[in-house]
Structures are given as C-alpha cells and as structure tokens.
Amino acid sequence: MISSKKIVTMGQQFGFDLIGLIPAKPSADSKYLEEWLKRGYAGGMNWIRRVKKKRLNPLEIFPEAKSIVLIGINYYLQDLPDEIKNDPARGIIARYAWVEDYHKLVLKKLREFTQELSGILKQKVNYKAYVDTGPTLERELARQAGLGFIGNNTNLINHQLGSYLFLGEIFLDVDLRSYIPKIIGSCGTCQKCMNACPTGALVDKKILDARKCISYLTIELKGEIPKELRPLIKNRIFGCDICQEVCPWNSKAKPTSFFKAVGENGHFRLREKEIAPPLLELAGLSEAEFKERFKENSVLRAKYSGLMRNVAVALGNWGSKQALIGIEHLLNNSNPLVKSHAFWAKKQILL
Ligand code: B12
Ligand code: SF4
Ligand code: SF4
Known part of the structure; x- marks a missing residue:
C-alpha cells in the first residue's frame, strides 16, 4: 500500500x-445537522434538507468510496484598512470573492491530483471531488481529518493558517492509509466572534442561525431582507468576514502562495476593483x-437582482444625501425586489 506521507507530499x-x-x-456527529435543521436555522436553504442523508454519509454519495482525501487551501491575501472597511460610500465584498471563482480552479486541481495518484497506484481510480459543490459536511470531514478545530464562529480553524481556508474533498474507491494530523488549539474562553x-x-457556541447571518442574507436569500436586519448589515454587500476578522487565530494568517502558483495567464488574480x-x-x-464585470467571480451567485438589492440596503445605511443618486437609479430598476x-x-435618508 502506498505510504500516506507520499500522498501528502504530492498534495x-x-x-x-x-x-x-x-x-x-x-x-458520527449527525445530531448537530439534525438539530440545526429542526430549529429552522437553514432558513430558505432547502437544498441542505433535501440531501441530508448524503451529508451524513459519504457512502450515500458514492457507495464504492473507501477513503476520503480532505484538503484546505489558504486564501488569505491582505487586510483592509479600517478607513476603507468603514467607508459607508463603499460596498464590502467578502474575501473569498476577491479572486476569480475558486470552485472551478480547485476542482481542476483535485482532478489532476487524482490522476497522478492513479498513475502512482498503477490502477484506475474512481472518485468524486467537491469544493463547496457537493452534499457533504466539509467542516466536519475536515475536522475528522485533522485539518483543524471548529471555532465558536462555526469555521474550521487551523492553528497555523487560521480560518481563511477553502475546503475540498475527494471520495476514492481505493483503500488509503489514514493520515490525521493532531489537532492543535481551541477557542478556550474566547467569545470575540459571538460578541x-x-x-x-x-x-450559541458553534451554532449559527443562518437566517440572521449577513452571508446568508446577501448571498443565499433570494427574497426580501428582513427590515429589522437591514441597518445591521451596514455596507456589506456580498458575504461577511466579521467573525473571522476578530478571531485571534487569524492574526497569524500568512498571505497565500496558492494563487501565485496557479495564476499563470492571470487566471487567478486579486481583483482589486472588487474588494x-x-x-x-x-x-x-x-x-x-454586472455579468461582464463579475464573470468568473463568486459574486455572480447573488445574481444581478440580489446584488442590486444589497447595494440598495447599503445606500440606505450610508445615510448621506449623496446616496440618493444611486437610490434613484435603483428605483427605476425593473425588478420589484x-x-x-x-x-x-x-x-x-429622507426621514
Ligand atoms: C450552507 C453554507 C453556508 C451557510 C450556513 C453556514 C453555517 N455555519 O452553517 C451560510 C450562507 C451562512 C454560509 C456562510 C459562510 N460560509 Co459557507 N458553506 C455552506 C455549505 C454549503 C454547507 C454548510 C452546512 O452544511 N451547514 C450546516 C451546519 C450544521 O454545518 P457546518 O457549519 O458545516 O458544521 C457544523 C457541525 O459540524 C457542528 N458541529 C461539529 N462539532 C460540533 C460540536 C459542538 C459542541 C456543536 C454545538 C456543533 C458541532 O457545528 C459545525 C459548525 O456549525 C458549506 C460547504 C459544505 N458542503 O460543507 C460552506 C462552507 C462551510 N462555507 C464556507 C465559507 C468560507 C463561508 C463564509 C466565510 C463566506 C463569507 N465570507 O461570507 C461564511 C461564514 C459564516 C459562518 N460563520 O459560518 C467554507 C468554510 C471554510 C472554513 N474554514 O470553515 C465552506 C466549507 C465552503 C468551502 N468549501 O470552502 N455558508
Ligand atoms: S459575523 Fe457575519 S458571517 Fe459571522 S455569523 Fe455574524 S453575520 Fe454571519
Ligand atoms: S474569535 Fe475566539 S471564540 Fe471565535 S472562533 Fe476565534 S477563537 Fe474561537
């Protein structure tokens, strides 16, 4: 059997x-997902409920699966100066969308990795690979594989890299020796993210009610943002990183080298205009x-109507008469939302 060390080095x-x-x-941790769904915390993300059985059991996704390779990729690039982050005239986009859409690129890497593994094993390997794209519990699998611990902000945190991580996995129909690094670190008594x-x-600790989360409200929610939450969103127009920005484990985050390594042809570049x-x-x-500007970017997931809805909320939160020019524009938008x-x-602005 191939040594796990060799696979890790290859990765x-x-x-x-x-x-x-x-x-x-x-x-073994099905109770968290069951309880989360039961309490309605998934909001309108009915797709999570629909494939619940698959999320809890990799064998429901791929019955021949024998092993799972879990990977984490650091996407930390830089911090935003406070004067930009708190400028009400700007819309803040979550860090993971500061680059080209990661899904396609990381999936490609996972496929190439599997092909090389198949070559080393000298056998055909059947597999399924996902990066946020499948009915899996990626944080939970990554925790099991020793990539890090689950923080009170619900993110998977690695003691050396922090939590700005893309997670992905490959289900394989071959037996591989396990490789599970020892998990270091925990939240201890910290509750900074919750505050x-x-x-x-x-x-609660490690429990997120998505219906209140700015990331859900600005990306996944397709309808009206509840009025009482709109002022709290401030200028966040796509996703939210606040509970990660305050996390002490992210103060050690080092800029990623992944984008440079895979960025030939300028494919995976920092899109400074979209920060x-x-x-x-x-x-x-x-x-x-909108489609042209955000092509190949995760912001497309919000769709045009979703992003314009979010921009309208941020303009309202700006509180300055200068915002009225943009608001008038959006009042003429054909979409009722x-x-x-x-x-x-x-x-x-006017009241
Ligand atoms: C749905 C979803 C969301 C939803 C719901 C998030 C949530 N916390 O559940 C929304 C839209 C809000 C969201 C937001 C974000 N997401 Co998201 N999301 C997903 C998705 C597609 C499914 C997650 C899911 O099933 N949630 C249901 C809950 C129950 O499960 P969970 O959070 O995954 O894991 C919980 C259980 O394992 C349980 N648990 C385990 N052990 C224990 C122990 C105890 C004691 C307790 C109480 C609970 C518990 O707690 C865990 C944390 O809640 C995954 C991809 C995937 N397929 O897994 C990405 C994913 C989780 N998201 C990701 C990211 C990057 C984000 C954002 C940072 C994006 C942004 N900047 O806006 C935010 C972070 C918000 C936050 N604090 O979680 C990454 C996470 C990377 C990481 N380091 O953890 C993932 C893995 C995508 C990826 N492949 O990179 N997301
Ligand atoms: S800080 Fe932002 S991303 Fe984190 S849970 Fe709260 S609203 Fe969601
Ligand atoms: S901010 Fe504190 S409590 Fe929250 S995830 Fe980080 S260490 Fe844990």
Missing part, C-alpha cells in the same frame, strides 16, 4: 496547504454590465 506539490486522509464512513457578530447570528467598490458605481450597472429595497433606502 503539497499541488499547492494544498492542508491535507488529511480518512476512511469513508458515516458521520462581534452585528446581527447576533452566532446564537470595496463605490456603491454609486455599482448602482449604475446594467444586468449585462430591487425597487422595494431602494424605496426603503430612500426613506432611511
């Missing part, structure tokens, strides 16, 4: 910062311009 050559190998078996969350979405774009510039985008949020925003 590192592919640019994976963290790697662990575990046997494919049902999750910093503007909407109180971290309702904190001016709200007035975004409010003026047509749907075609955008219009209604723009109407709310206008009231915030």
Whole structure:
C-alpha cells in the first residue's frame, strides 16, 4: 500500500496547504445537522434538507468510496484598512470573492491530483471531488481529518493558517492509509466572534442561525431582507468576514502562495476593483454590465437582482444625501425586489 506521507507530499506539490486522509464512513456527529435543521436555522436553504442523508454519509454519495482525501487551501491575501472597511460610500465584498471563482480552479486541481495518484497506484481510480459543490459536511470531514478545530464562529480553524481556508474533498474507491494530523488549539474562553457578530447570528457556541447571518442574507436569500436586519448589515454587500476578522487565530494568517502558483495567464488574480467598490458605481450597472464585470467571480451567485438589492440596503445605511443618486437609479430598476429595497433606502435618508 502506498505510504500516506507520499500522498501528502504530492498534495503539497499541488499547492494544498492542508491535507488529511480518512476512511469513508458515516458521520458520527449527525445530531448537530439534525438539530440545526429542526430549529429552522437553514432558513430558505432547502437544498441542505433535501440531501441530508448524503451529508451524513459519504457512502450515500458514492457507495464504492473507501477513503476520503480532505484538503484546505489558504486564501488569505491582505487586510483592509479600517478607513476603507468603514467607508459607508463603499460596498464590502467578502474575501473569498476577491479572486476569480475558486470552485472551478480547485476542482481542476483535485482532478489532476487524482490522476497522478492513479498513475502512482498503477490502477484506475474512481472518485468524486467537491469544493463547496457537493452534499457533504466539509467542516466536519475536515475536522475528522485533522485539518483543524471548529471555532465558536462555526469555521474550521487551523492553528497555523487560521480560518481563511477553502475546503475540498475527494471520495476514492481505493483503500488509503489514514493520515490525521493532531489537532492543535481551541477557542478556550474566547467569545470575540459571538460578541462581534452585528446581527447576533452566532446564537450559541458553534451554532449559527443562518437566517440572521449577513452571508446568508446577501448571498443565499433570494427574497426580501428582513427590515429589522437591514441597518445591521451596514455596507456589506456580498458575504461577511466579521467573525473571522476578530478571531485571534487569524492574526497569524500568512498571505497565500496558492494563487501565485496557479495564476499563470492571470487566471487567478486579486481583483482589486472588487474588494470595496463605490456603491454609486455599482448602482449604475446594467444586468449585462454586472455579468461582464463579475464573470468568473463568486459574486455572480447573488445574481444581478440580489446584488442590486444589497447595494440598495447599503445606500440606505450610508445615510448621506449623496446616496440618493444611486437610490434613484435603483428605483427605476425593473425588478420589484430591487425597487422595494431602494424605496426603503430612500426613506432611511429622507426621514
Ligand atoms: C450552507 C453554507 C453556508 C451557510 C450556513 C453556514 C453555517 N455555519 O452553517 C451560510 C450562507 C451562512 C454560509 C456562510 C459562510 N460560509 Co459557507 N458553506 C455552506 C455549505 C454549503 C454547507 C454548510 C452546512 O452544511 N451547514 C450546516 C451546519 C450544521 O454545518 P457546518 O457549519 O458545516 O458544521 C457544523 C457541525 O459540524 C457542528 N458541529 C461539529 N462539532 C460540533 C460540536 C459542538 C459542541 C456543536 C454545538 C456543533 C458541532 O457545528 C459545525 C459548525 O456549525 C458549506 C460547504 C459544505 N458542503 O460543507 C460552506 C462552507 C462551510 N462555507 C464556507 C465559507 C468560507 C463561508 C463564509 C466565510 C463566506 C463569507 N465570507 O461570507 C461564511 C461564514 C459564516 C459562518 N460563520 O459560518 C467554507 C468554510 C471554510 C472554513 N474554514 O470553515 C465552506 C466549507 C465552503 C468551502 N468549501 O470552502 N455558508
Ligand atoms: S458571517 Fe457575519 S453575520 Fe454571519 S455569523 Fe459571522 S459575523 Fe455574524
Ligand atoms: S474569535 Fe475566539 S471564540 Fe471565535 S472562533 Fe476565534 S477563537 Fe474561537
């Protein structure tokens, strides 16, 4: 049998910062997901409920699976100066979207890795690979594989790299020797993330009510953002990193080298324009311009109507008459969702 060390070294050559190998078996921690769903914390993400059985048991996804390779890729690039982060005239985009959409690229790397593994094993390997794209519990699998611990902010945290990590996995129909690094670190008595969350979405240690989470409200929610939550979102227009930014484990984060390693042809580059774009510039985008500007970027997931809805909320939160130019633009948008949020925003400024 191939040594696990050899597989880990190979993974590192592919640019994976963290790697662990575990046997494919049902999750022993099903109670957290069951309880989370029962309490309604998934909000409108019915797709999580629909594939619950698969999430709890890798063998439901791929019955021939014998082993799982878990990987983590550091995506930390830089911090935003406070004067930009707190500038109400700008919309803040979550860090994971500061680069080209990672899903496709990391999946490609996982496939290439599997091909090379198949070559070394001298046998055909059947597999399924996912990066946020499959019905799996990636944080839980990554924890089992020793990539890190689950923090009170619900993120998987590695003691050396912090939590700005993309997680991915490959289910393989071959038996591999396990490789499970010892997990170091914990939250201890810290609760900084819970205190910093503007909407109180971290309702308990390691428990997130997605219905209140800015990431859910600005990306996954397709309808109206509840009025009482709108002022708390401030200028976050796509995702949210607050509970990670305050985390002491991220003070040690080092800039990633992954993007440089895979960024030939400028494919995976920092999109400086999309870190904190001016709200007035975004409010003026047509749907075609939106699609062109955010092509190959995770922001597309919010769709045009979702991003314009979020921009309307941020304009309302700006609180300055200067925001009215953008709001007027959005009041003319043909989408009723955008219009209604723009109407709310206008009231915030004028009342
Ligand atoms: C749905 C989803 C969301 C939802 C819900 C998030 C949530 N906390 O459940 C929303 C839209 C809010 C979201 C937001 C974000 N997400 Co998201 N999301 C997912 C997705 C698709 C499924 C997660 C899921 O099943 N949630 C259900 C809950 C129950 O499970 P869980 O959080 O995964 O794991 C819990 C259980 O294992 C349980 N648990 C385990 N042990 C113990 C012990 C005790 C005592 C307790 C009480 C609980 C417990 O607690 C864990 C944490 O809640 C995964 C990809 C995947 N397939 O896994 C990405 C994923 C989790 N997201 C990711 C990221 C990057 C984000 C954001 C940072 C994006 C952003 N900047 O806006 C935020 C972070 C918000 C936050 N604090 O969680 C990464 C996480 C990387 C990491 N280091 O952990 C993932 C893995 C995607 C990826 N492949 O990189 N996300
Ligand atoms: S992502 Fe933002 S809103 Fe969601 S739990 Fe973290 S701090 Fe709260
Ligand atoms: S901020 Fe503190 S409590 Fe929250 S995840 Fe980090 S260490 Fe844990």
